[in-house]
Amino acid sequence: MDYIRVILTIFWKDILAERRTREILSAMLVFALVVILLFVFAFDLSPETRRNTAAGVIWVTLCFSGTIGLNRTLSVEKDRGGIDGLMLAPADRTALFFGKALTNWVYMLLTALFVVPIYSLFNNTNLFSFTLLGVIMLGTFGYIVTGTLLSSLSLQLRSREMLLPVLLFPVVIPLLLSAIRATSILLEGGSQTELNTWLVLLFSYDLIFLAISVMVFDKIIED
């Protein structure tokens, strides 16, 4: 019970602070909007091509704006000395990891709920489906787990905000490819078998990085 309580308390505190400062989520949403506008207006694409590239645009937008959240949620703690306070909580240190990952995941899901309708609007098509929501949940979960782990790894470094994307993007390439392929199949049509293959890959990636995070987070955050 201590473990779950610590996770939810960290999440509660982050949301309370965010509600007051509107520092992280608003930056993510504005950035996502700018990226979508750039994609929409920079390329004069036919409706057919737009539909074919929608999956890539959505995932690139989500990843870029997600990095803003990943950079801030842990570095805010470091800058203000709160990381020691969290480490003093009477629970396994992975509770701190899951508390921060939960906050990041909620921010990223809210961004996705903003990005998909906005992109649909600009392309005059409805991209939303519950299956797509499932793919987004699986993809963003893996991205956030990996990102939270790597942002804790770069936490002690002065140039951490520059370093995180450099560390993160190569590691999430398999995840991104799976998410983009699964999304493409949903938007453009494709066989269920092919979709399942990508979903299994996504799920496996999530599980592997979840296990790695649980194993190493304690050591990373302490040193």
Added chain:
Amino acid sequence: MIRASRISKSFGSRIVLRNLEFSADPGEVISLIGLNGAGKTTFIRILATLMRADSGKIFINRYNISQAPIQIRKKIGVVLHSPMLYGDLTGDENLVFYAKLFGVQQPETRIDQILQLTNLDPRRKDLVRTYSRGMQQRLSIGRAILHNPDVLLLDEPYTGLDQDSIGNVDALLAQLAVEGKLILLTSHDLERALAVSSRIDILYRGSIADSLKIDQLAGNELKNRFRSITGKTFPGAGNQAD
């Protein structure tokens, strides 16, 4: 109760703690003094489970720090250089956060007690970033004792405080000592260390070089001992050593 035996810690090739031996019992207020870089903060962070020693054993309230860090975190309150408070939350919200984190029973009643103890009740609804340094330090001490710990670890609790706040912190520590808490603090202020402590330990080159009971100290004995061990005058003690 704290028992630390043969504690060593290095950062790369720099040895910070060297076979350090330390013990303390409930009700004691111990000041750890030493030159800059003597290892005071490192020792406090190791006791607080924020850092691991390279070797040695530590028991706090009979729990082994390497085997039961979670149990130990329930028993200690920690104040470090940074106040570990969130400027965008009110004083009240900061305490609610830490009360939830530590699973404090009846948190509302306990938070009211803490805010009255630290004289911050009138400002409880203000954002912490609007607090003075002294108020933040008082709230930080309040945060540290919120879960009623048996052991209090304070790293430089007087840094940046004005005279009023120093008096408040002194009174707070005296009350906690009367309640039987074990208080270990580091200080650069010899006057404060003498005023609040029952024992002063001099940390030099990574180990406790001397341990002095305050009630057995005469005149300038502490300053002289410090100078004979370190070869230097205690920082902030001026040239009064003789």
